Amino acid sequence: MKRRDFINWVGLGGIASSLPIAIAACSSQTKTPSSSASKDWQTVGTLAELDKAGQLLVENSPVGPVLVVGTSKAGNLIAVNPTCTHKGCTVAWKAAAKKFICPCHKSEFSVDGKAQKGPADKPLSNYAAKIEGNSIVVKQT
Numbered sequence: 221m222k223r224r225d226f227i228n229w230v231g232l233g234g235i236a237s238s239l240p241i242a243i244a245a246c247s248s249q250t251k252t253p254s255s256s257a258s259k260d261w262q263t264v265g266t267l268a269e270l271d272k273a274g275q276l277l278v279e280n281s282p283v284g285p286v287l288v289v290g291t292s293k294a295g296n297l298i299a300v301n302p303t304c305t306h307k308g309c310t311v312a313w314k315a316a317a318k319k320f321i322c323p324c325h326k327s328e329f330s331v332d333g334k335a336q337k338g339p340a341d342k343p344l345s346n347y348a349a350k351i352e353g354n355s356i357v358v359k360q361t
Contacts, residue, residue, distance in 0.1 A: 261350075261357040267292040270356055275313050277302065283360055287320075288349055289313045299349035299358045300333045306340035320344065 262282040270276045276288040287302035287310075300320065302311045309324035319336070320329040328337035333344035347358040 261352070261359045263352075263355045263357050264288065265356045267351065267354050267356065270297075274315060276356060277310075279310075281358070283347065283358060285310070286347060286358055287311070287313060288356055288358065289315075290349075292351060295351065297349035297351070297356070298331055299347035300329075301345035301347070303344075304340055305335065305342035305344065306338075311344065 264278045264281045264286050265276045271291050278286045288299045290297040304311050304322040306327050309322050311320040311322045314321050325339050327340035329344050330336050333346050335341050346361050348361050349358045
């Protein structure tokens with residue numbers, strides 16, 4: 221092999237080995253804004269929607285699935301990810317019992333999302349929730 225051919229192959233190998241690093245650097249820059257945006261307060265509905273039924277279920281919000289429970293008059297809102305930690309069914313709020321109950325396998329969760337009755341043994345994820353103007357906004361905690 222000639223010296224010039226050897227140098228060309230080494231140079232080409234160096235460029236090829238740097239390509240994955242360059243791709244990773246570019247893709248991490250595109251993910252940063254969306255991940256920081258998900259940590260901000262996001263609007264999931266209106267006071268009218270919440271007051272109509274005492275709860276607001278939003279399956280495709282910017283932060284993921286959200287179930288907000290409460291009324292605008294009470295002001296103390298509860299917000300959880302309504303995906304059951306057992307098999308992924310959507311839990312329902314039972315106001316009389318003050319519990320979240322999974323319709324699929326009857327798991328029960330307390331107001332703060334902690335598993336009370338199995339088969340689910342992990343808690344529901346919580347969100348911070350508040351009223352801003354005429355909107356309900358949530359933030360991942």
